[in-house]
Amino acid sequence: MSIVTPNIVPASVLLAEPRPAWLSQWGAFASEISFNDLDKTLVEQAKLVVLDCIGAVAAGMQEPETRALVVRLGRREAGGGFAAIGAGRRLNAGDAAFVNGVAGTMLELDEGNSFARGHPGIHVLPAALAARRPAEVDGRDFLLAFILGYEIGARVGAASRLRNTMHPHGTWGTIGAAFAAAYLDNADEQALIETVNASASLSLGTSLRTMLEGATVRNSYAGFSARNGLAAWDLVASGFTGEIDGVRSVYGGVLAEGFRPDEMVAALGQRWEIQRNYFKRHAACRFTHGALDVVARLIAEHGPLDPAAIARIEVETYVWAAQLDAPAPANMLAAKFSLPFAIATTLVHGEASVPAFRAAALADARIVDLAARVAVNEDPALSAMLPDLRPARVAIHLTDGRVLSGETFTNRGDARDPYSPDEVMAKFAELARPVWGETHAARIRTAIETLDEAADLMALDALLAAPPLKDE
Structure with a gap:
Protein backbone atom coordinates (compact mmCIF):
# COMPACT_ATOMS: atom_id res chain seq x y z
CA MET A 1 0.00 0.00 0.00
CA SER A 2 1.15 3.56 -0.59
CA ILE A 3 0.11 7.14 0.17
CA VAL A 4 0.73 9.93 -2.31
CA THR A 5 -0.56 12.88 -0.22
CA PRO A 6 2.49 14.84 1.01
CA ASN A 7 3.48 14.67 4.70
CA ILE A 8 1.21 11.74 5.54
CA VAL A 9 3.12 8.71 6.80
CA PRO A 10 1.47 5.27 6.64
CA ALA A 11 0.71 3.65 9.98
CA SER A 12 2.79 0.63 8.97
CA VAL A 13 5.84 2.89 8.81
CA LEU A 14 5.04 4.78 12.00
CA LEU A 15 4.42 1.63 14.00
CA ALA A 16 7.71 0.11 12.89
CA GLU A 17 9.74 2.86 14.54
CA PRO A 18 11.73 1.83 17.62
CA ARG A 19 11.86 3.63 20.93
CA PRO A 20 14.31 6.55 20.62
CA ALA A 21 17.74 5.87 22.05
CA TRP A 22 17.80 9.10 24.05
CA LEU A 23 14.69 8.10 25.95
CA SER A 24 16.10 4.73 26.94
CA GLN A 25 19.26 6.50 28.06
CA TRP A 26 17.19 8.92 30.15
CA GLY A 27 15.28 6.09 31.80
CA ALA A 28 18.50 4.33 32.76
CA PHE A 29 20.14 7.56 33.90
CA ALA A 30 17.29 8.58 36.21
CA SER A 31 16.95 5.05 37.61
CA GLU A 32 20.62 4.76 38.46
CA ILE A 33 21.47 8.20 39.82
CA SER A 34 21.35 8.85 43.54
CA PHE A 35 21.47 12.00 45.63
CA ASN A 36 25.03 11.19 46.65
CA ASP A 37 26.06 11.52 42.98
CA LEU A 38 25.12 15.20 42.98
CA ASP A 39 27.74 17.90 43.35
CA LYS A 40 27.27 20.19 46.34
CA THR A 41 27.06 23.28 44.14
CA LEU A 42 24.23 21.63 42.16
CA VAL A 43 22.29 20.88 45.34
CA GLU A 44 22.74 24.43 46.62
CA GLN A 45 21.54 25.82 43.30
CA ALA A 46 18.46 23.61 43.42
CA LYS A 47 17.66 24.90 46.91
CA LEU A 48 17.94 28.48 45.66
CA VAL A 49 15.54 27.73 42.80
CA VAL A 50 13.05 26.12 45.19
CA LEU A 51 13.30 29.12 47.51
CA ASP A 52 12.85 31.56 44.64
CA CYS A 53 9.81 29.71 43.31
CA ILE A 54 8.16 29.60 46.73
CA GLY A 55 8.64 33.35 47.16
CA ALA A 56 7.04 33.97 43.77
CA VAL A 57 4.13 31.64 44.59
CA ALA A 58 3.46 33.16 48.01
CA ALA A 59 3.47 36.72 46.67
CA GLY A 60 1.34 35.80 43.66
CA MET A 61 -1.14 34.03 45.93
CA GLN A 62 -2.09 37.42 47.40
CA GLU A 63 -3.49 38.69 44.10
CA PRO A 64 -7.30 38.98 44.19
CA GLU A 65 -7.87 36.54 41.32
CA THR A 66 -5.66 33.88 42.88
CA ARG A 67 -7.27 34.24 46.30
CA ALA A 68 -10.70 33.91 44.72
CA LEU A 69 -9.56 30.82 42.82
CA VAL A 70 -8.37 29.14 46.03
CA VAL A 71 -11.72 29.80 47.70
CA ARG A 72 -13.61 28.45 44.71
CA LEU A 73 -11.50 25.30 44.49
CA GLY A 74 -11.80 24.79 48.25
CA ARG A 75 -15.60 24.67 48.02
CA ARG A 76 -15.41 21.48 45.98
CA GLU A 77 -13.82 19.46 48.75
CA ALA A 78 -14.01 19.58 52.52
CA GLY A 79 -10.32 20.02 53.19
CA GLY A 80 -7.30 18.53 51.46
CA GLY A 81 -3.80 17.43 52.18
CA PHE A 82 -1.65 19.89 50.22
CA ALA A 83 -0.83 23.54 50.88
CA ALA A 84 -1.94 26.38 48.66
CA ILE A 85 1.22 28.31 49.46
CA GLY A 86 0.52 31.64 51.11
CA ALA A 87 -3.25 31.12 51.18
CA GLY A 88 -3.64 29.35 54.51
CA ARG A 89 -5.76 26.66 52.82
CA ARG A 90 -5.27 23.02 51.91
CA LEU A 91 -6.57 21.47 48.70
CA ASN A 92 -6.47 18.12 46.98
CA ALA A 93 -3.26 17.33 45.12
CA GLY A 94 -4.38 18.39 41.65
CA ASP A 95 -5.96 21.65 42.78
CA ALA A 96 -2.98 22.54 44.99
CA ALA A 97 -0.54 21.91 42.14
CA PHE A 98 -2.74 23.95 39.82
CA VAL A 99 -3.21 27.01 42.02
CA ASN A 100 0.44 27.09 43.12
CA GLY A 101 1.48 27.07 39.47
CA VAL A 102 -0.98 29.86 38.73
CA ALA A 103 0.22 31.96 41.66
CA GLY A 104 3.88 31.51 40.73
CA THR A 105 3.45 33.27 37.40
CA MET A 106 1.11 36.08 38.47
CA LEU A 107 3.85 38.65 39.13
CA GLU A 108 6.39 37.63 36.45
CA LEU A 109 9.07 36.97 39.04
CA ASP A 110 9.60 33.23 38.63
CA GLU A 111 13.03 31.99 37.56
CA GLY A 112 13.71 30.72 34.05
CA ASN A 113 16.15 29.20 31.60
CA SER A 114 17.27 31.07 28.49
CA PHE A 115 18.38 27.92 26.69
CA ALA A 116 15.01 26.26 27.22
CA ARG A 117 13.30 29.58 26.46
CA GLY A 118 10.92 29.20 29.37
CA HIS A 119 10.43 28.72 33.10
CA PRO A 120 11.07 25.13 34.23
CA GLY A 121 11.00 25.62 38.00
CA ILE A 122 7.45 26.92 38.37
CA HIS A 123 6.10 24.03 36.29
CA VAL A 124 7.90 21.32 38.24
CA LEU A 125 7.82 22.50 41.85
CA PRO A 126 4.01 22.58 42.35
CA ALA A 127 3.74 19.03 41.02
CA ALA A 128 6.64 17.79 43.13
CA LEU A 129 5.08 19.25 46.28
CA ALA A 130 1.78 17.48 45.56
CA ALA A 131 3.10 14.16 44.25
CA ARG A 132 3.01 12.41 47.62
CA ARG A 133 2.02 13.32 51.15
CA PRO A 134 4.76 15.32 52.93
CA ALA A 135 5.30 12.57 55.52
CA GLU A 136 6.19 10.12 52.73
CA VAL A 137 8.97 12.12 51.05
CA ASP A 138 12.43 12.84 52.44
CA GLY A 139 14.29 15.98 51.52
CA ARG A 140 16.98 14.32 49.43
CA ASP A 141 14.50 12.46 47.24
CA PHE A 142 12.51 15.66 46.82
CA LEU A 143 15.52 17.68 45.69
CA LEU A 144 16.67 14.97 43.27
CA ALA A 145 13.18 14.64 41.78
CA PHE A 146 12.98 18.41 41.36
CA ILE A 147 16.40 18.52 39.67
CA LEU A 148 15.51 15.68 37.29
CA GLY A 149 12.12 17.15 36.42
CA TYR A 150 13.72 20.50 35.76
CA GLU A 151 16.40 18.84 33.65
CA ILE A 152 14.20 16.85 31.29
CA GLY A 153 11.67 19.64 30.81
CA ALA A 154 14.34 22.24 30.11
CA ARG A 155 16.12 19.92 27.67
CA VAL A 156 12.94 19.39 25.66
CA GLY A 157 12.62 23.18 25.45
CA ALA A 158 16.22 23.54 24.34
CA ALA A 159 15.97 20.66 21.87
CA SER A 160 12.99 22.06 19.99
CA ARG A 161 11.65 25.35 18.73
CA LEU A 162 8.11 26.20 19.76
CA ARG A 163 6.01 27.73 17.04
CA ASN A 164 6.20 31.52 17.10
CA THR A 165 2.52 31.75 18.01
CA MET A 166 3.01 29.58 21.12
CA HIS A 167 3.56 30.71 24.69
CA PRO A 168 6.15 28.48 26.43
CA HIS A 169 4.19 28.15 29.69
CA GLY A 170 2.16 24.96 29.85
CA THR A 171 4.14 23.12 27.19
CA TRP A 172 7.29 21.07 27.90
CA GLY A 173 6.98 21.93 31.59
CA THR A 174 4.29 19.24 31.70
CA ILE A 175 6.95 16.63 30.99
CA GLY A 176 9.16 17.92 33.79
CA ALA A 177 6.25 17.97 36.24
CA ALA A 178 5.22 14.42 35.34
CA PHE A 179 8.78 13.13 35.60
CA ALA A 180 9.24 14.58 39.08
CA ALA A 181 5.92 13.13 40.24
CA ALA A 182 6.73 9.69 38.84
CA TYR A 183 10.20 9.71 40.36
CA LEU A 184 8.85 10.62 43.80
CA ASP A 185 6.36 7.75 43.56
CA ASN A 186 9.22 5.30 42.96
CA ALA A 187 8.54 4.69 39.27
CA ASP A 188 10.92 2.19 37.72
CA GLU A 189 12.90 2.75 34.54
CA GLN A 190 10.15 1.66 32.15
CA ALA A 191 7.49 3.65 33.99
CA LEU A 192 9.62 6.80 33.83
CA ILE A 193 9.99 6.35 30.07
CA GLU A 194 6.25 5.79 29.66
CA THR A 195 5.55 8.89 31.75
CA VAL A 196 7.65 11.05 29.42
CA ASN A 197 5.74 9.80 26.39
CA ALA A 198 2.32 10.12 28.00
CA SER A 199 2.93 13.58 29.45
CA ALA A 200 4.10 14.96 26.10
CA SER A 201 0.56 14.42 24.79
CA LEU A 202 -0.88 16.38 27.73
CA SER A 203 1.02 19.58 26.90
CA LEU A 204 -1.13 22.65 26.28
CA GLY A 205 -1.47 24.39 22.94
CA THR A 206 -0.91 27.87 24.37
CA SER A 207 -1.24 31.28 22.71
CA LEU A 208 1.47 33.93 22.76
CA ARG A 209 -1.12 36.67 22.24
CA THR A 210 -2.45 36.19 25.74
CA MET A 211 0.61 37.86 27.22
CA LEU A 212 0.56 40.69 24.69
CA GLU A 213 -3.14 41.42 25.20
CA GLY A 214 -3.04 40.95 28.95
CA ALA A 215 -5.39 37.96 28.81
CA THR A 216 -4.76 36.63 32.30
CA VAL A 217 -5.78 33.09 31.39
CA ARG A 218 -2.09 32.96 30.47
CA ASN A 219 -1.26 32.84 34.17
CA SER A 220 -2.98 29.46 34.39
CA TYR A 221 -0.69 27.67 31.94
CA ALA A 222 2.00 26.63 34.41
CA GLY A 223 -0.70 25.45 36.79
CA PHE A 224 -2.12 23.20 34.10
CA SER A 225 1.33 21.76 33.48
CA ALA A 226 1.63 20.85 37.15
CA ARG A 227 -1.86 19.36 37.28
CA ASN A 228 -1.46 17.52 33.96
CA GLY A 229 1.91 16.23 35.07
CA LEU A 230 0.30 14.59 38.08
CA ALA A 231 -2.45 13.23 35.84
CA ALA A 232 0.09 11.79 33.40
CA TRP A 233 1.76 9.80 36.16
CA ASP A 234 -1.61 8.66 37.54
CA LEU A 235 -2.48 7.34 34.07
CA VAL A 236 0.80 5.52 33.60
CA ALA A 237 0.73 4.09 37.13
CA SER A 238 -2.76 2.78 36.33
CA GLY A 239 -1.64 1.04 33.15
CA PHE A 240 -2.23 3.67 30.46
CA THR A 241 0.43 4.12 27.78
CA GLY A 242 1.87 6.89 25.65
CA GLU A 243 3.26 6.91 22.14
CA ILE A 244 6.54 5.19 21.43
CA ASP A 245 8.11 8.63 20.78
CA GLY A 246 5.66 11.14 22.18
CA VAL A 247 8.18 13.94 22.61
CA ARG A 248 9.19 13.90 18.96
CA SER A 249 5.55 13.78 17.84
CA VAL A 250 4.53 16.82 19.88
CA TYR A 251 7.78 18.80 19.91
CA GLY A 252 8.89 17.88 16.41
CA GLY A 253 5.68 18.71 14.61
CA VAL A 254 2.58 19.56 16.68
CA LEU A 255 3.55 22.37 19.08
CA ALA A 256 7.15 22.82 17.97
CA GLU A 257 9.54 21.96 15.17
CA GLY A 258 13.08 20.77 14.66
CA PHE A 259 13.32 18.44 17.65
CA ARG A 260 16.98 17.47 18.18
CA PRO A 261 17.19 14.23 20.16
CA ASP A 262 20.96 14.53 20.64
CA GLU A 263 20.36 17.59 22.84
CA MET A 264 18.41 15.43 25.27
CA VAL A 265 21.52 13.50 26.27
CA ALA A 266 24.38 15.89 25.52
CA ALA A 267 26.66 15.86 28.59
CA LEU A 268 23.84 14.23 30.56
CA GLY A 269 24.76 14.14 34.22
CA GLN A 270 27.63 16.58 33.68
CA ARG A 271 25.84 19.72 32.48
CA TRP A 272 22.77 20.57 34.54
CA GLU A 273 20.19 22.99 33.17
CA ILE A 274 19.25 24.23 36.63
CA GLN A 275 22.79 25.62 36.87
CA ARG A 276 22.26 27.54 33.62
CA ASN A 277 19.10 29.24 34.85
CA TYR A 278 18.37 32.88 35.56
CA PHE A 279 16.72 34.66 38.48
CA LYS A 280 14.58 37.76 38.02
CA ARG A 281 14.55 41.04 39.91
CA HIS A 282 12.58 43.11 37.42
CA ALA A 283 8.88 42.22 37.75
CA ALA A 284 8.41 41.96 34.00
CA CYS A 285 8.94 39.65 31.06
CA PHE A 409 24.80 41.82 26.11
CA THR A 410 23.66 39.86 29.15
CA ASN A 411 20.84 40.12 31.66
CA ARG A 412 21.55 40.45 35.35
CA GLY A 413 20.74 37.21 37.04
CA ASP A 414 21.57 34.82 34.20
CA ALA A 415 24.39 32.28 34.16
CA ARG A 416 26.82 34.80 32.60
CA ASP A 417 26.05 37.56 35.09
CA PRO A 418 24.43 35.80 38.05
CA TYR A 419 22.94 37.26 41.17
CA SER A 420 24.73 36.09 44.29
CA PRO A 421 22.92 33.67 46.60
CA ASP A 422 22.49 36.54 49.05
CA GLU A 423 20.71 38.59 46.37
CA VAL A 424 18.34 35.71 45.58
CA MET A 425 17.64 35.25 49.28
CA ALA A 426 17.00 38.97 49.65
CA LYS A 427 14.44 38.75 46.84
CA PHE A 428 12.72 35.87 48.64
CA ALA A 429 12.58 37.91 51.83
CA GLU A 430 11.07 40.88 49.99
CA LEU A 431 8.32 38.65 48.59
CA ALA A 432 7.69 36.48 51.65
CA ARG A 433 7.84 39.06 54.47
CA PRO A 434 4.62 40.86 53.47
CA VAL A 435 2.86 37.48 53.32
CA TRP A 436 3.97 35.85 56.58
CA GLY A 437 6.24 38.26 58.42
CA GLU A 438 9.99 38.23 58.82
CA THR A 439 10.28 35.41 61.36
CA HIS A 440 8.11 32.98 59.42
CA ALA A 441 9.87 33.80 56.14
CA ALA A 442 13.21 33.13 57.81
CA ARG A 443 11.96 29.74 59.01
CA ILE A 444 10.95 28.78 55.47
CA ARG A 445 14.37 29.76 54.22
CA THR A 446 16.03 27.62 56.89
CA ALA A 447 13.78 24.65 56.08
CA ILE A 448 14.76 24.82 52.42
CA GLU A 449 18.44 25.31 53.19
CA THR A 450 18.37 22.10 55.25
CA LEU A 451 16.16 20.02 52.96
CA ASP A 452 18.93 17.52 52.34
CA GLU A 453 18.93 16.78 56.08
CA ALA A 454 15.16 16.40 56.40
CA ALA A 455 13.66 12.95 56.95
CA ASP A 456 10.36 14.20 55.49
CA LEU A 457 8.69 17.39 54.27
CA MET A 458 6.36 17.84 57.23
CA ALA A 459 8.12 20.88 58.70
CA LEU A 460 8.33 22.68 55.36
CA ASP A 461 4.74 21.78 54.54
CA ALA A 462 3.47 23.23 57.82
CA LEU A 463 5.30 26.47 57.14
CA LEU A 464 3.95 26.74 53.59
CA ALA A 465 0.40 26.04 54.77
CA ALA A 466 0.39 28.89 57.31
CA PRO A 467 -2.15 31.66 56.64
CA PRO A 468 -0.96 35.05 55.47
CA LEU A 469 -0.80 37.87 57.99
CA LYS A 470 -3.81 39.63 56.52
CA ASP A 471 -5.96 36.58 57.33
CA GLU A 472 -4.80 36.16 60.93
Missing part, protein backbone atom coordinates in the same frame (compact mmCIF):
# COMPACT_ATOMS: atom_id res chain seq x y z
CA ARG A 286 12.53 38.46 30.79
CA PHE A 287 12.76 39.89 27.27
CA THR A 288 12.54 43.41 28.76
CA HIS A 289 15.39 42.85 31.21
CA GLY A 290 18.32 43.79 29.00
CA ALA A 291 16.88 47.24 28.34
CA LEU A 292 15.78 47.59 31.97
CA ASP A 293 19.28 46.73 33.17
CA VAL A 294 20.63 49.55 30.99
CA VAL A 295 18.00 51.98 32.29
CA ALA A 296 18.79 51.01 35.89
CA ARG A 297 22.48 51.63 35.25
CA LEU A 298 21.76 55.04 33.71
CA ILE A 299 19.66 56.01 36.74
CA ALA A 300 22.48 54.92 39.03
CA GLU A 301 25.00 56.98 37.04
CA HIS A 302 22.96 60.14 36.45
CA GLY A 303 20.37 60.12 39.20
CA PRO A 304 16.57 60.20 38.80
CA LEU A 305 15.36 61.53 35.45
CA ASP A 306 12.33 63.81 35.17
CA PRO A 307 9.99 62.36 32.50
CA ALA A 308 9.26 65.91 31.33
CA ALA A 309 12.96 66.31 30.52
CA ILE A 310 12.97 63.30 28.18
CA ALA A 311 12.26 63.99 24.52
CA ARG A 312 12.32 60.38 23.35
CA ILE A 313 13.87 56.99 24.07
CA GLU A 314 15.26 54.66 21.42
CA VAL A 315 15.77 50.94 22.04
CA GLU A 316 17.53 48.44 19.80
CA THR A 317 17.34 44.84 20.85
CA TYR A 318 16.74 41.24 19.72
CA VAL A 319 13.59 40.04 18.01
CA TRP A 320 11.60 38.70 20.97
CA ALA A 321 12.18 41.84 23.01
CA ALA A 322 11.42 44.05 20.01
CA GLN A 323 8.07 42.30 19.61
CA LEU A 324 7.00 43.81 22.95
CA ASP A 325 6.50 47.28 21.49
CA ALA A 326 2.88 48.06 22.48
CA PRO A 327 3.05 51.39 24.37
CA ALA A 328 -0.40 51.41 26.03
CA PRO A 329 -1.04 48.13 27.91
CA ALA A 330 -4.55 47.43 29.15
CA ASN A 331 -3.69 45.81 32.50
CA MET A 332 -0.87 44.64 34.75
CA LEU A 333 -0.08 41.51 32.74
CA ALA A 334 0.08 43.40 29.44
CA ALA A 335 2.24 46.07 31.12
CA LYS A 336 4.81 43.44 32.04
CA PHE A 337 5.03 42.53 28.36
CA SER A 338 5.31 46.12 27.09
CA LEU A 339 8.90 47.30 26.75
CA PRO A 340 7.88 50.98 26.35
CA PHE A 341 5.77 50.85 29.50
CA ALA A 342 8.39 48.88 31.45
CA ILE A 343 11.05 51.47 30.65
CA ALA A 344 8.75 54.40 31.41
CA THR A 345 7.55 53.04 34.74
CA THR A 346 11.11 52.15 35.74
CA LEU A 347 12.20 55.73 35.11
CA VAL A 348 9.31 57.08 37.18
CA HIS A 349 9.52 54.56 40.04
CA GLY A 350 13.28 54.10 40.01
CA GLU A 351 12.91 50.33 39.59
CA ALA A 352 10.76 47.73 37.84
CA SER A 353 9.07 46.67 41.07
CA VAL A 354 5.72 44.96 41.54
CA PRO A 355 3.92 48.28 42.27
CA ALA A 356 5.45 49.78 39.12
CA PHE A 357 3.03 47.68 37.04
CA ARG A 358 -0.15 47.95 39.08
CA ALA A 359 -3.28 49.96 38.27
CA ALA A 360 -1.95 53.20 39.76
CA ALA A 361 1.06 53.08 37.44
CA LEU A 362 -1.14 52.28 34.44
CA ALA A 363 -3.16 55.41 35.20
CA ASP A 364 -0.13 57.65 35.84
CA ALA A 365 -0.09 60.28 33.08
CA ARG A 366 3.69 60.71 33.40
CA ILE A 367 4.25 57.04 32.63
CA VAL A 368 1.63 56.84 29.90
CA ASP A 369 3.02 59.90 28.11
CA LEU A 370 6.62 58.73 28.43
CA ALA A 371 5.82 55.22 27.15
CA ALA A 372 4.42 56.81 23.99
CA ARG A 373 7.85 58.38 23.38
CA VAL A 374 9.70 55.03 23.46
CA ALA A 375 10.60 53.51 20.08
CA VAL A 376 11.64 49.84 19.94
CA ASN A 377 13.41 48.27 16.98
CA GLU A 378 15.01 44.93 16.25
CA ASP A 379 18.68 44.80 15.31
CA PRO A 380 19.24 41.54 13.39
CA ALA A 381 22.83 41.45 14.62
CA LEU A 382 21.55 41.38 18.19
CA SER A 383 18.98 38.69 17.37
CA ALA A 384 21.80 36.56 15.97
CA MET A 385 23.38 36.46 19.44
CA LEU A 386 20.48 34.40 20.88
CA PRO A 387 20.26 32.30 23.02
CA ASP A 388 23.72 32.79 24.53
CA LEU A 389 23.27 36.56 24.86
CA ARG A 390 20.25 38.84 25.43
CA PRO A 391 21.48 42.22 24.19
CA ALA A 392 19.94 45.67 24.24
CA ARG A 393 20.97 49.26 23.49
CA VAL A 394 19.12 52.22 25.00
CA ALA A 395 19.46 55.90 24.15
CA ILE A 396 17.57 58.46 26.26
CA HIS A 397 17.36 61.77 24.39
CA LEU A 398 16.86 64.69 26.77
CA THR A 399 15.14 67.95 25.88
CA ASP A 400 18.38 69.86 26.54
CA GLY A 401 20.11 67.96 23.73
CA ARG A 402 22.05 65.48 25.83
CA VAL A 403 21.85 61.77 25.12
CA LEU A 404 22.27 59.20 27.89
CA SER A 405 23.04 55.82 26.41
CA GLY A 406 24.22 52.36 27.31
CA GLU A 407 24.18 48.76 26.17
CA THR A 408 24.33 45.27 27.57
